[in-house]
Amino acid sequence: MLAYRRRIIIGLVFLLLTNITSLIAPLILKYAIDSLRGSVDPALLLKYAAAILGVTVIQGIFRYYMRWILIGTSRRIEYDFRNNIFAHLQTLSRSYFIKAKTGDIMSRLTNDLNAVRMVLGPGIMHLVSTLILFITAGGLMFYLNWKLALLALIPLPLLSLIIRFLTQRLYNYSEAVQAQLARMSAFAQENLSGIRIIQAFVRERAQVEQFKQQNQEYLKRNMRLAHIWGFFLPLMMFTSGLGLVIVIWLGGRQVISGEISLGDFVAFSSYLALLTFPMMALGWVVNLFQRGAAAMGRINKILDTEPGISDNAQTLSAVEFSSLKPFKGEIEFRHLSFSYNGPDSQVLSGINLQLEAGSSLGIVGPVGAGKSTLVNLIPRIFDPPAGQLFIDGVDIKSIPLDELRKMIGYVPQDGFLFSETIGENITHGLERRDMQKIQEAAAISQLTREVEGFPQGYDTLVGERGVTLSGGQRQRLSLARALAIKPLILILDDSFSNIDVYTEGEIIQRLTPFIKSRTCLIVSHRISTVQWTDHIIVLDEGKIAEAGTHRELIDQAGIYAKLYRRQLMLEKLEQVK
């Protein structure tokens, strides 16, 4: 920021130089004309002509640097600012992104940021150059005749009152316009993401109607804003005109009564006319500043959001942490409870569970039981309460966040893919692309055959969110991505739901040796996916309803046994039929 301040100051110096030199050429012109009244040497005329040209060239150079430095700097600030906002967004937790709308955030990083940029560049430039013009012209006027100058200033207090009155509105209305733009952008973002559903259910027309409403609202707000700022420019012209009238009317009397000379009066009124243009520019600048301020407020909403999940005072220092290494991967839930929205609606309660390093845990349970919630707490996608979740006896909240996450291979239930190549997606968690690691991970995930069948192999680009892959391919790719980092702890959240049983069997067969030395949590609705794990829990309404090995649970004849039998029985039923 300091560097920018220096640049801006240099830019302002050039601005000053530009404005000063711009006064010179008219002066030369005046001399030239004056000289023509008498008789003059043609060579002198040529000199005048050359001087005008020369001064303008110098002025042009100054102007070039002024623009380049001031506007260029505003662009650089925009660049930095956008990077900073993005970096900040990266620290925000999932809870934030669930509530915020993607399109809305995007709008803040583009449209709002642009409004702020306008203040930093053209805004400052025009403000300062109008001020300079005011001061020079005003100074000249006072110098010529301070009485007339005072008269010309009469409308100013009135003007500042009106401005004071309108700026708050300008601010509010600009804010409303920016907000609506963001809303429209969020609507478009959702619509485009869900376009397949919209088309499948033939809801296009309704969507267009809704969009038109948003659009109409945007127009309305823009017009409301235009009612105000559209008043500004003519108002400014009016004010300067009013100044002129007062000068003519009152000043004219003074001329008549002989207090002021006619020559002074004429010169004065021509200077006053000079002010019209900067007055208008000022109106424009006021508008720009208000809009920028409103936009800045919206950006600050993002920047002021505290990262919900981050390292803090309780986090172990790097030294303390490395003394604990190497981690083995033992996981313990100690009376763990968790809720998304306040303590009344607990999603998990009283979870007690100890998972030895290198063992595997199967998690089953009905829809919405809290399985995903439970496993999401381990990489701190959501934050568990302190003192309830431990890895190797260390509270996970005191493990540095990055270190914790690097230990974990996480396959979320909806495996988000990026629009990169298949290879890049697999190595997403690695420092660099490593063909061997890609192939290993792909082999376990049973991707090899298909991917190598694609003409571009691992360099095949996938569409956004992986749309150009089949559902099962997406899941396996998301699995491979987690395997590639060779994690200490592996979390599979329903990662086989779109994969056929044969392929699943093949994967599990290859996964078994892979996870031997790793702690593994597997969520599934299929008994076949979990029955081979060391330990199985059944979650129901946020509590552990049953726990044990596959055999033990079958013998318990509880929920698990019922589920198991159901998956078999259906088949038996058919065979009876």
Next chain:
Amino acid sequence: MRYHHFEGQEAGQIYDWQLIKRLSRYLSPYKYYFISALALLFLGSLLGLVGPYLTKVAIDTYIQQQNISGLNFIALLFIGVILLELAVRYGQIQIMQYTGQRVMQDLRAGLFSHLQRMTPKFYDKQSVGGVMSRLIGDIEVLNEMVTSGVVSMLGDLFMLLGIMGVLLWLNYKLALVVFSVLPLIFYAAQVFRKKVRESFRQIRARMAKINAFLQENLGGMTIVQAFCRQQKNLEQFKKINGDYLDSYLKTVFYYALFFPAIEITTALAMALIIWYGGGQVLQGALTFGVLVAFIEYTQRFFRPINDLSEKYNILQSAMAAAERVFNLLDTDPDISSPDKTQELEQFSKTIEFKQVWFAYSGDEHVLADISFSISKGESVALVGLTGAGKTSIISLLARFYEPSRGQIMIDGYDVRQLNLKQWRSKISLVSQEPFLFSGDILSNIRLGREDISPACVEQAAREVNAHQFISQLPKGYYEPIQERGANLSAGQRQLITFARALVFDPQLLILDEATSSVDSQTEALIQDALEKLLRGRTSIVIAHRLSTIQRANKIIVLDKGKIVEQGSHQELLTRQGIYYWLHQLQFKD
């Protein structure tokens, strides 16, 4: 992250006058507004000229003649004039704003409707953020052109022509001397236009990249964080943000050069007048008065040119944006209803795939020689290993894509002859990836169709066993849903999309892994309910859990894009092929 395809097609081949013509087509419904705004603009400029004249009169006639009452009168008149000017200018800005806003609104709505018609094939290759960039950002740039009053450039042009006339009238020789610098100005403008337009094209395209990157990364932030990719992705972001900065700096550079260039050319004209005109005066070929007038008018002549060059920049940016908007508008949806469609009130007989081949791109066929038929009322299951092509088959049936060879016949008509929307409205599809919109549960199930009553919605929710969890939510069916249903569990999302399919009361129900994230208990309940619901309807079911599909009348087994077996559950079991083998795998213990 790579944003391929569409951005690359940007040839910018549309010429300016074509762009302007197209833009003005959007203007034509508002032409009376536009004309009256122009008239007011003109009137405003005229009133602006009255001021100096009144000043002159005040000085020459009243002050010099010491006529105080005349002075009072002039002052009053002056106030009247500036008040009128205030009103005229205000009115002009309002009307112009309104017109511009309406044009933008129409353009945006038009683009949005157009986007609704684009097929999945288009969206497969597009980044959502990139498309948004056109719909929101690019049109916003056009909007900026309107608000910044580029349209008043027309006024400037009028003034230019007027002054040119006056100059010629005053002294045509001297006028020609002044005009001799005009080619320089045109040349500068031309060079500037070329350079800057190119940069603005880049800017808009790079802005689209920023949007695409943001859209994707904000959606996948959980993955970014879980895999500790923040640093790398920030680097990537800095790179594309930096590219954007670079191309902007280029325009800043060109513009920083352009403006002084115009100024210097103006000064050159002045210098010429002084030198040449002054010489004429000395020789007595020109009176002093004419020269002074000439100089004044020349100054006036160049003021609009300066003004114009100020706005030229905005105009170039807007043109680059308009190109992108029109390029997208000109991309035809590759699937649409034919001009003369075959109306199909009821699906009443059969669906038949006749030797259908299909490739998403080029000639990598993901479906080869697919033939099967489904009669009304039947329930058919598609089975096969992952990536076999099951989803592709139903995408063809719903006409999201077109087969590359072969035909799909509905009641004897080629599906391509049918009215697209009518056909789709007979189908309810539960797709593999449940998609929810932000809103509430009710609006997600009925997708904004107000004619479906909340009672119907509840009924459907009961059918899929979703009512239980919905009724436990604090606001029940009015519980707010966040983007993509992020505040529900995956199974809950799936149940809601299932309920959505039922509530639309389809003739053909397509379930693509519709219960994959649901426990078997719930699934069994849904199965029972479906059995009743499906009576008289046709259904196509894809599932990996074979328990889900055993009741199908017909099971089609796909392998690597080909049909390898079809028949009933029992037939396939006795045949001991792939199906039998999958079955054994699943139920072995």
